[in-house]
Amino acid sequence: MEFLQDPFMQRALLAAVLVGVTAPAVGIHLVQRRQALMGDGIGHVALTGVGLGFLLSTNPVWMATLVAVVGSVAMELIRAYGRTRGDIALAMLFYGGMAGGVMLMNLSGTGSNANLTSYLFGSLSTVSDEDVVAICLLAGFVLLVTVGLRRQLFAISQDEEFARVTGLPVRALNLLVAVTAAVTVTVAMRVVGLLLVSALMVVPVAAAQQVTRSFAVTFVVAVAIGVAVTLAGTVTTYYQDVPPGATIVLLAIAVFVLFTALATPLARRRSRAVEAAAGAAGTECDVDVPATRRPAGDAAV
Amino acid sequence: MESVAEPVISVRGARATLGSRPVLRGVDLTVGRGEVVALLGANGSGKSTAVRSVIGQVPLTGGSVSLFGTELRRFRAWSRVGYVPQRTTATSGVPATVREVVASGRLSRTRLGWPSRGDRAAVRRAIELVGLADRSRDSVSALSGGQHQRVLIARALAAEPELLIMDEPMAGVDLASQEILAGTLREQVAAGTTVLLVLHELGPLEPLIDRAVVLRDGCVVHDGPPPRAVGQHALPGHDHVHPHAADEPLRTGLLS
Ligand SMILES: Nc1ncnc2c1ncn2[C@@H]1O[C@H](COP(=O)(O)OP(=O)(O)O)[C@@H](O)[C@H]1O
Ligand SMILES: [Mg+2]
Numbered sequence: 001m002e003f004l005q006d007p008f009m010q011r012a013l014l015a016a017v018l019v020g021v022t023a024p025a026v027g028i029h030l031v032q033r034r035q036a037l038m039g040d041g042i043g044h045v046a047l048t049g050v051g052l053g054f055l056l057s058t059n060p061v062w063m064a065t066l067v068a069v070v071g072s073v074a075m076e077l078i079r080a081y082g083r084t085r086g087d088i089a090l091a092m093l094f095y096g097g098m099a100g101g102v103m104l105m106n107l108s109g110t111g112s113n114a115n116l117t118s119y120l121f122g123s124l125s126t127v128s129d130e131d132v133v134a135i136c137l138l139a140g141f142v143l144l145v146t147v148g149l150r151r152q153l154f155a156i157s158q159d160e161e162f163a164r165v166t167g168l169p170v171r172a173l174n175l176l177v178a179v180t181a182a183v184t185v186t187v188a189m190r191v192v193g194l195l196l197v198s199a200l201m202v203v204p205v206a207a208a209q210q211v212t213r214s215f216a217v218t219f220v221v222a223v224a225i226g227v228a229v230t231l232a233g234t235v236t237t238y239y240q241d242v243p244p245g246a247t248i249v250l251l252a253i254a255v256f257v258l259f260t261a262l263a264t265p266l267a268r269r270r271s272r273a274v275e276a277a278a279g280a281a282g283t284e285c286d287v288d289v290p291a292t293r294r295p296a297g298d299a300a301v
Numbered sequence: 302m303e304s305v306a307e308p309v310i311s312v313r314g315a316r317a318t319l320g321s322r323p324v325l326r327g328v329d330l331t332v333g334r335g336e337v338v339a340l341l342g343a344n345g346s347g348k349s350t351a352v353r354s355v356i357g358q359v360p361l362t363g364g365s366v367s368l369f370g371t372e373l374r375r376f377r378a379w380s381r382v383g384y385v386p387q388r389t390t391a392t393s394g395v396p397a398t399v400r401e402v403v404a405s406g407r408l409s410r411t412r413l414g415w416p417s418r419g420d421r422a423a424v425r426r427a428i429e430l431v432g433l434a435d436r437s438r439d440s441v442s443a444l445s446g447g448q449h450q451r452v453l454i455a456r457a458l459a460a461e462p463e464l465l466i467m468d469e470p471m472a473g474v475d476l477a478s479q480e481i482l483a484g485t486l487r488e489q490v491a492a493g494t495t496v497l498l499v500l501h502e503l504g505p506l507e508p509l510i511d512r513a514v515v516l517r518d519g520c521v522v523h524d525g526p527p528p529r530a531v532g533q534h535a536l537p538g539h540d541h542v543h544p545h546a547a548d549e550p551l552r553t554g555l556l557s
Contacts, residue, residue, distance in 0.1 A: 032395040152413065155405035158393050162386060162456070165356050166409035167379035205395065213440035214398040 003238045011132050012124040012191075012234050012244075018139040019188045019200065020230035024208075024222035025146040026184040027201030029177055032157040032215075038075065038178075039198035041090060042185045045071030045097030047194055049186075050119045051104025060119070061134045065186040071097060072182035076174055122193035122245035124237060131190055138187045145180045153177060154215055191230065192245035199249040200226060207256035210263040225255050307370040308333050309464050309495045314364035315354055317347075324350045326519040327364065330497075332464075337496040337509050339527060342516035348499040349387050349468050351516065355497070356384055356466060368464070380409040383457030387468035387499070388450055399444070399452050400437045403428055406459035427458040430488070432481045447478030454482065458489070465489060467498040471506070479505050503527055 003009045023039075030038050049067030053060030071093060078089050105116050118126055146153070156163040156170050156177075164170045181201075188197045208221035233248030310332040317325040324347045332338045340348050353359045355366055357373050366373040369381060383406070404416070404424045411420055428437050431451035436444065441452055450470060457465060465486075471479055483505045490496060490509055503510060507527065515523035 028395055032393045034394050036394070149413070151405065151416070152408060154397070154401065155408050158397065158402065158405060159386070161353075161358055162384060163405070163408070164358065165379060165382065165384040166406065166460070167377065168408055168412065209396050213396050213438070213443075215395055215401050218395055 003235060006238075008125070009234075009238055011127050011129070012237075013231065015124070015127055015132060015135050015191050016230040016234040016244075016248075017227055018135055019191045020227035021223050022139050022142040022146075022184050023188050023197070023200040024204040024226040025219070026142060026177075026181050028205045028215075028219055028222055029146065029153050029157055030181060031202060031205045031209075032154070033177075035079075036202045037198060038072075038181055039185060039201040041075060041094045041097075042068050042072050042182050043189075043194040043197045044094040044101075046182070046185050046189065047101025047119065048097045048104065049101075050189075050194075051101040051108070054110050054115065055104050055108040057108075057110065059130060059134065061131055061186055061190065064119075064189060065134075065138065065183060067097075068182035068185050069179050072178040073175060076178035080171070080174060118193075119189060120193050120195050121243055122189070122191050122196065124191065124234060124244045127190050135187050135190065138183045142180055142184050142187065145176060149173070149176070150219070191234075192248055196245040196249045200230070200252065203249065203252040203256055204229070207252070207259045210256070210259040211266055225252065229255060309336075309369055310355055310497060311367045311370075312351070312355060312364065313366075315351070315361050315366065316363035317350055317354055317359050318362050319350065319359070324519050325354065325359075325361075328516070328519065328521055329524075330355075330514055330521070332495060332497050334495055335490075335493050337490055337511045338498075339503065339506070339510045339513045340497065340499045340516065341502070341513055341523075341528075344501075346516040347519040348516055350519075352466055352468055352497065352499055356382065380460045381463045382409075383460055383462030383465045385453050385457045385465070385467040385470055388446070388453060388472065396440045396442065398438050399428060399433055399441055399455075400424060402441055402452055403437075403455045403459050406456035409460045423461060424459050427455040430458055430485050431455045432485075445475065445478075447474040450474050451478055451482065451485075454485065458485075462494070464495045464497070467496070469499050469501060471504055472501065483509070 004013075027036075027039065030036055046064040046068040048071075049064035050060045052067060053063030056063070074093060075090060078093075082089060102116065117123075152163075152168055152173055155166065155168060156173050160170060184201065185194070185197045188200055192200050204222040204225040205218065207225055208218045212218040212221055229248050229251040233244055233251055236242060236247050237244045308331045310330065312328055312330040315325050315328040315330075316323065328347070328351055330338075330340075330351065340351060342348050350359055354361055355368070355373075357366070357376075368376045369378065371378075404420075406427070407416065407420050407424055411417075425434075425437075428434055431454055433448065433451055433455065436448065441449060444452065450473075454467070454470060457467070470482060474482065486496065486506065486509060496509075498506070500506065503513075510527045512525065513523065513527040514521055515528070
């Protein structure tokens with residue numbers, strides 16, 4: 001456990017835990033509303049913010065947050081009001097965001113290619129104290145929303161029209177989900193990188209739901225998987241020279257494969273348990289089936 | 302407090318256009334307190350659009366709607382209304398239990414607050430009312446179509462509403478579930494709940510219904526006693542989801 005003495009590693013582990021908690025906590029709502037790839041889109045847009053941060057010599061994390069929030073609100077408005085061309089508008093936003101980021105990075109004197117790579121794929125060794133403060137504050141906001149409003153967010157993702165008829169402020173809550181997703185992207189950016197952020201939002205949720213039946217348990221299991229893989233990935237980078245983002249995502253996918261393999265035997269065991277609980281009676285088809293009425297047979301032709 | 306005579310639902314000359322096609326062309330609909338009104342008509346006649354306009358989910362291009370005597374635009378007391386949408390096969394991306402789905406119906410009372418002991422009891426009661434108490438911890442995706450429909454009704458009942466609005470609650474529902482639903486509805490009506498429900502035909506709910514409103518091409522063509530079902534439409538278990546051509550004459554007995 002010598003890595004715990006390293007201040008460098010302490011920062012990295014703290015950031016990793018926060019990412020492991022927040023990414024699946026937001027991801028579950030995106031998966032539920034079938035917007036699993038929204039995190040990817042926000043990641044593209046956030047790169048413009050990183051580029052702006054370098055160009056204006058401000059903290060890229062805060063600038064990326066600002067631009068990602070604006071981008072995610074635009075995406076939500078396109079989803080809510082957009083008609084048939086909505087997907088084209090989203091494509092423009094994604095690719096524009098990515099191209100803009102690369103361009104701005106190049107224009108700024110300080111933004112080197114190495115810097116670009118560290119934001120695209122994550123780089124624990126460059127996480128500063130200032131970054132850790134930003135990550136903590138943003139993660140606090142994300143947890144407040146995803147845990148505090150989980151019933152409301154569940155309702156609007158499950159059935160938006162029904163949620164409106166219960167009088168919930170659906171439009172505001174939809175925007176809040178978008179903003180929270182944007183904030184999560186920038187929280188996770190330093191650890192897994194903008195290109196792999198979405199994986200950490202989606203893969204733990206996909207893995208968890210292989211073995212769960214309820215939203216609440218899926219939430220808890222997904223967060224547990226998120227924390228486990230981000231911690232394991234971070235510790236791995238201490239001993240091996242491997243990129244953290246890729247390591248974490250590959251671990252998450254390994255968990256997904258494992259849970260998928262477990263799903264069938266688990267379902268079988270559950271149904272056996274249900275049968276046992278129902279007792280010997282009631283599970284067999286011992287109910288008398290009334291004899292089917294035979295045709296009268298005297299139908300005149 | 303509104304007066305006793307005030308109708309629970311009042312729709313006056315409602316017009317709605319979906320995609321450039323007029324779907325409601327001046328619909329009048331009044332439902333009094335404690336009344337059970339069936340909205341009938343062929344597929345595509347505008348029944349769903351009519352009930353969705355009552356709850357403010359379809360913008361009207363003309364006419365007006367009021368609920369409990371309050372103009373819809375200013376209506377806020379959503380916990381008085383229970384809505385059961387027309388069931389779709391689309392499920393959400395994450396597993397959810399019967400209890401979790403039904404609990405979301407209670408949000409009209411708790412809104413942004415935390416659920417109380419009373420809220421949890423109401424959710425449990427609603428699940429019992431539709432006969433799914435033994436399935437409340439199961440995933441909704443493991444249920445049959447009829448059981449899923451019962452979940453949607455329990456979700457509407459969780460808020461203990463005074464007005465139930467149901468869109469084709471019997472469509473694609475197996476006979477056992479139909480009987481349970483009819484029983485649930487009977488209890489609600491006996492307790493004084495007002496009901497507006499879209500039906501393809503009256504079926505096992507017939508004895509409960511006070512009045513029927515028949516739509517055809519977005520116009521009310523009958524408003525009065527429920528038409529007696531004729532032919533095979535009266536048979537229980539008859540397939541409810543078969544398509545009707547828009548111009549097929551309504552086989553409601555009273556009208557043709
Ligand atoms: N979102 C929509 N956009 C365009 N047309 C629609 C939409 N929803 C319904 N319609 C049309 O409006 C008509 C009435 O639909 P609906 O109210 O669902 O009928 P019903 O419930 O009686 O079967 C149908 O012809 C349908 O095709
Ligand atoms: Mg309909």
